[in-house]
Amino acid sequence: MCGIAGVLSLHSEPIPELRRSLDVMNRLQIHRGPDGKGTWLHPNGIVGFAHRRLSIIDLVTGQQPMSDRVGNWITYNGEIYNYIELRDELGSNLFKTHSDTEVILHAYHKWGVDCLSQFRGMFAFALWDDANATLLCARDPFGIKPLYYCVVNGRLYFASEVKALLPFVPEISTDLEGLKDYLTFQFCLDGKTLFGGIKELQPGHLLIVRNGQIETRRYWEVYYHLDFDHTAKYFEDQIGSLMKDSVALHLRSDVPVGAYVSGGFDSSIVASLASERQTHELVGFTGKFSLDESYDESRYARDLARFRSFVLYESDITGEDFIENIERVIYHLDYPVAGPGSFPQFMVSRLASQYRKVVLGGQGGDEIFGGYVRYLVAYFEQCIKAAIDGTVRSGNFIVTYESIIPNLTALRNYKPMLQQFWREGLFEDLDKRYFRLVNRSALHADEVRWDLLGEYSPFETFRKIFRGSNVQKESYFDSMTHFDFKTLLPALLHVEDRMSMAHGLESRVPFLDRPLVEMAATIPSNIKFKDGHMKHVLRSALSSVLPESIVQRTDKMGFPVPLQEWVAGKGVVRDYVTDILSSQKALERSLINNRKVLTGLGRELKFGRKLWGFLCLELWQRAFHDKASEYKRLLTNREEPA
Numbered sequence: 105m106c107g108i109a110g111v112l113s114l115h116s117e118p119i120p121e122l123r124r125s126l127d128v129m130n131r132l133q134i135h136r137g138p139d140g141k142g143t144w145l146h147p148n149g150i151v152g153f154a155h156r157r158l159s160i161i162d163l164v165t166g167q168q169p170m171s172d173r174v175g176n177w178i179t180y181n182g183e184i185y186n187y188i189e190l191r192d193e194l195g196s197n198l199f200k201t202h203s204d205t206e207v208i209l210h211a212y213h214k215w216g217v218d219c220l221s222q223f224r225g226m227f228a229f230a231l232w233d234d235a236n237a238t239l240l241c242a243r244d245p246f247g248i249k250p251l252y253y254c255v256v257n258g259r260l261y262f263a264s265e266v267k268a269l270l271p272f273v274p275e276i277s278t279d280l281e282g283l284k285d286y287l288t289f290q291f292c293l294d295g296k297t298l299f300g301g302i303k304e305l306q307p308g309h310l311l312i313v314r315n316g317q318i319e320t321r322r323y324w325e326v327y328y329h330l331d332f333d334h335t336a337k338y339f340e341d342q343i344g345s346l347m348k349d350s351v352a353l354h355l356r357s358d359v360p361v362g363a364y365v366s367g368g369f370d371s372s373i374v375a376s377l378a379s380e381r382q383t384h385e386l387v388g389f390t391g392k393f394s395l396d397e398s399y400d401e402s403r404y405a406r407d408l409a410r411f412r413s414f415v416l417y418e419s420d421i422t423g424e425d426f427i428e429n430i431e432r433v434i435y436h437l438d439y440p441v442a443g444p445g446s447f448p449q450f451m452v453s454r455l456a457s458q459y460r461k462v463v464l465g466g467q468g469g470d471e472i473f474g475g476y477v478r479y480l481v482a483y484f485e486q487c488i489k490a491a492i493d494g495t496v497r498s499g500n501f502i503v504t505y506e507s508i509i510p511n512l513t514a515l516r517n518y519k520p521m522l523q524q525f526w527r528e529g530l531f532e533d534l535d536k537r538y539f540r541l542v543n544r545s546a547l548h549a550d551e552v553r554w555d556l557l558g559e560y561s562p563f564e565t566f567r568k569i570f571r572g573s574n575v576q577k578e579s580y581f582d583s584m585t586h587f588d589f590k591t592l593l594p595a596l597l598h599v600e601d602r603m604s605m606a607h608g609l610e611s612r613v614p615f616l617d618r619p620l621v622e623m624a625a626t627i628p629s630n631i632k633f634k635d636g637h638m639k640h641v642l643r644s645a646l647s648s649v650l651p652e653s654i655v656q657r658t659d660k661m662g663f664p665v666p667l668q669e670w671v672a673g674k675g676v677v678r679d680y681v682t683d684i685l686s687s688q689k690a691l692e693r694s695l696i697n698n699r700k701v702l703t704g705l706g707r708e709l710k711f712g713r714k715l716w717g718f719l720c721l722e723l724w725q726r727a728f729h730d731k732a733s734e735y736k737r738l739l740t741n742r743e744e745p746a
Contacts, residue, residue, distance in 0.1 A: 106168070107136030107156035107605075108179040108251075109263040110230050112239050114316040118149035119259065121739070126154040128738045129261075129268040135436070136181075136264060138608045144169035144177055151232055151239065153179035160462060160610055161187075161358050166203035172213060175234035180205050181264055182227030182249045183612070185353035190222060212240070217310060220323050224353065224618055228305070230262060239313040245324040246468070246616045247307030247594035250601055254302045260313060265602070266302055266438040267728075271739050273301055276732040281560045283695065287552060288545040288562040290717060291441050291595035293569070298439035298724070307594055324618075326589070327574045328582045331626040336634075336641065339627050343620070343645040350617035351377040354464055362387045362460035364452065364611075365416060366663060367404030369639065369654060370466030370475070374614050376649040378464055379412040387459055388416040391452040395666050398710075404654050411651040419455045421448055423670045423677040430719075435727050436606040440720035442595045443713050444665035449603040457607035467600050468615035471589040472624045473632060473639040478541045479584055480636055481525060482534075484508055486580060489531050508636035520709055534580050535570045538587070539563055547714050551700045581629035664711050671715065672706040681705065681719060689730060690722050698722065 109129035113119050126143045134141075137156025145152040155168040161183065169179045184190070187204035194210045204225075211219035212231055217240060226248035231240045241262060243251050253262040254269050261272050270276055277300035285292040292298065295306045305311055308324040355361055355378060363375035365388035379386045388409055393399035402418055409416035426447060433450045434440065456463050470476055487508050525541060532540075545552075545562075570587045597613070604611035615621075624632075627641060634640040647655045670677035682705065684690065690698045701718045708714055728735075 106158050106181045107133030107264045107268075108181045108228065108230060109133065109154040109268050110152060110179060110261070112151045112260045112313060114255070114258050114260060114313065114318075116148075116150050116237075116316070117258070119152070120149075122149055122152045124739065125261075125272070126152050128271055129263055130154045130156055131738070132268040132271075133263065133265055135608060136605045140167060142168055144171075144179075146232070146234075153177060153230060153232070155179045158461065158605075158608055158610060159359075161356070162201055162203035162205075163358050165201040166205060168205060170201075170203075170205050170209065172206070172209040174213065176209055176212065177232045177234075178205060178209055178229055180208060180227065180229035182225060182229070182244065183356075183610075184208065184223050184225040184227060185356055185617075186222075186224040188356070217242075217312075217323065220310065226612070226616070228264065237314070239311075241305060241311040242323070243305045243307055243309060245308040245326075245618060246597065246613075246621070248597050248601065248613060248616060250598065251305040252297065252302055253305060253311065255318070256301075260318065262305075266297060266299055267435075267735075269302055270299075270728065270732075270735040273299075275300075276729050276735070277301070278695070278729075280557050284545075284557050284560055285562050285565070286440065286721075287548055287717070288543055289566075289591065290443060290544060290713065291591060291598075293562065293565045293591060299728075307590075325574055326586075326621060326625050328576055328579065328586065328625045330576060330579070330582075330628045332628060336631045336644070339623075339631060339641055340645040342623055343642060346617070346620040346623060347373065347614070347646060348377055350614040350620055351464070352381060353617070354378075354612045354614040355381055357462050359461045360385045361462045361464060361612075362389060362456055364388075364456070364463055364465040365390045365405040365408055366466070367401035367408070367654065368466065369643065369650070370469030370615065372404070372408050372466070372650050372654050373469075373642075373646050374464050374466050375408060375414075376412055377614075379414050380649075386412075386414045388414055389419070389452050389456040389459075389463065390416060391419040391421055391448045391455075391663070393422075393448075393666050394420050395669060399664055399666050404657065407651045407653045417455055417459065419448075419451050421451050423675060425451060426665075426667075426670070426677055427680045431723055431727065432606070433603070434720055434723040436602045437599070438602070439728075440717065440724050441598050442592075444667060444716045445596075445663040446599045446603055447665055448663050449599055450606060453604045453607050453609050453611075456604075457609040461608070462610045462612065463604070464612050464614060465600065466615065467596055467613045468593060468621075469639065469642065471585055471593045472615060472621060473642040474581060474585050474629075475639045476588065477638070479581065479633065480508075480512070480638065481522065482538055482541060482580065482584060483633070483636060484512065485526075485530070485537065486534075512636075534583065535567050538570065538580075538584055539566050542566075542587075544713065544717075548717075551697050551704075551718060553695055553697065556695055579629055581633050582625075665716070667716055668706075668708050668710055668712060678705065681715070684719065684722055684726075689726070693722070693725065696721060 133156050137158045139159040140157040142155045153169040171177050184204040187207040190207050227244045228249040228251040252266050279300045282292045282296035282298045295304050310323050311320045365375050390405035392402040575582045575586050600611050632641045685698045
């Protein structure tokens with residue numbers, strides 16, 4: 105796990121300030137690799153790589169950038185978990201190190217870009233093929249590891265984090281389409297970021313530069329080719345076997361491994377399976393807000409720790425912690441994404457980094473197996489419609505009205521959302537209905553100057569993904585989970601990566617293993633989501649590895665932050681938020697009316713995200729837009745970045 109960066113001249117002209125540029129990019133990503141740094145410059149000065157190292161595998165000879173001694177150079181971030189098997193297949197006599205980095209180099213030498221289909225792991229890398237004067241950049245299928253790029257003055261710049269690119273862009277500006285996406289979903293679509301001119305290489309994509317031409321294309325896709333020939337028991341056995349295999353691979357490390365333990369089903373499965381293999385080394389980490397029971401799930405984490413006999417460290421997070429760290433959170437995120445969970449994730453990662461350099465987490469289970477309550481809301485409406493239309497028994501994709509009723513208790517805390525959802529558009533087309541479930545833009549009617557954001561429609565981009573050709577059109581469930589898998593999951597992985605790497609901590613996610621994901625996509629929804637039971641097939645497969653308290657719980661809420669309670673009271677958080685949003689610069693923003701945001705303080709419902717979204721936008725502008733000149737100065741002086 106590391107930080108990577110590089111520069112390439114698209115016109116094969118030497119870059120005079122190449123070394124200085126690489127040094128600046130490395131300094132801006134120092135937190136990603138506290139164990140070492142390196143640079144490589146092509147003899148002709150047309151391309152160069154930078155690297156910050158967090159030593160996890162091959163602690164002695166794994167330094168980067170690395171060469172295969174035949175002209176190929178690589179800078180790489182991530183882990184290839186099946187590197188041992190690939191090393192044996194490629195021929196162990198070829199290798200001078202014990203690193204997975206060298207495996208990528210030799211795999212490319214043998215298979216070219218097809219090497220990407222051989223890797224099980226998380227990765228983002230750039231590889232220079234000198235014989236063909238070609239740059240290959242690639243990102244893992246799920247977007248676990250990040251890679252951003254921009255083109256400025258005939259040069260391609262790339263890095264693990266956007267901040268490393270900011271000294272090179274003509275100006276730090278806002279991408280209006282990206283902002284419109286963020287205001288709608290709290291994440292960007294189709295490779296957009298909130299920064300003008302800076303793109304994200306999308307998950308499962310590669311970027312090739314040859315003869316000055318940049319090409320991006322998808323190399324991996326998940327296909328929902330549903331398997332109606334096997335029983336639920338078959339799929340449960342497959343899930344159990346593949347999950348255990350994935351956890352075993354994710355435990356490969358030359359340093360001890362820990363685990364995030366939220367008390368939820370997914371992280372508990374990962375930690376439980378890991379503890380079976382690492383009884384004496386595994387330690388767990390959890391966080392809580394003692395302010396209110398509904399913000400404290402640590403009792404379930406403790407239940408698992410007792411069940412599996414591992415040590416659990418806890419972080420009790422306060423309003424003072426919020427004030428002290430929220431600006432660091434936004435700086436490390438690069439730009440706002442997803443919900444408030446990034447803040448407690450930052451705090452728990454800080455705790456974990458005191459004891460471990462590697463942690464396992466449960467990210468991905470909700471999107472693969474269907475764990476979001478909104479799926480139940482959407483299907484309940486479809487059940488009513490099917491009952492009215494007399495189509496309840498048609499097809500293999502319908503959850504019946506009768507079977508879903510007992511499971512509606514899960515909606516007890518979602519009555520305000522249901523009122524909003526059913527206010528208009530009842531029984532519309534499925535894509536419009538699901539868009540209404542995930543669309544947050546209607547909540548921002550007064551605070552956003554929509555007339556300045558252009559004609560771009562987030563719905564059209566949403567619909568293209570929701571109606572993907574890789575999903576059978578009859579399966580509403582697969583369309584919903586597919587959209588979240590392609591959009592929400594990368595946003596959550598953005599948080600996972602940045603909040604752990606802010607502390608020099610590697611976070612691994614065993615649910616996101618290609619064999620498991622590809623198999624799960626073949627499970628029919630009437631098995632995966634049987635009778636409206638969220639993650640039904642996963643629960644059936646792996647409940648036996650968990651204590652009964654976690655198996656039976658129905659109140660999992662993610663990792664909510666009591667921001668509304670803090671702001672509603674007369675305390676330090678309200679004072680802080682008021683000061684931020686009422687500053688002169690905040691009140692002069694052209695796109696957001698922060699006066700209107702201030703009038704809503706303390707009025708938002710519990711677990712609401714409106715204030716969070718606007719506060720993050722303001723802190724983002726303060727951290728990057730208002731400090732644009734400081735990033736420019738990094739190229740001309742030796743100051744350390746803020």
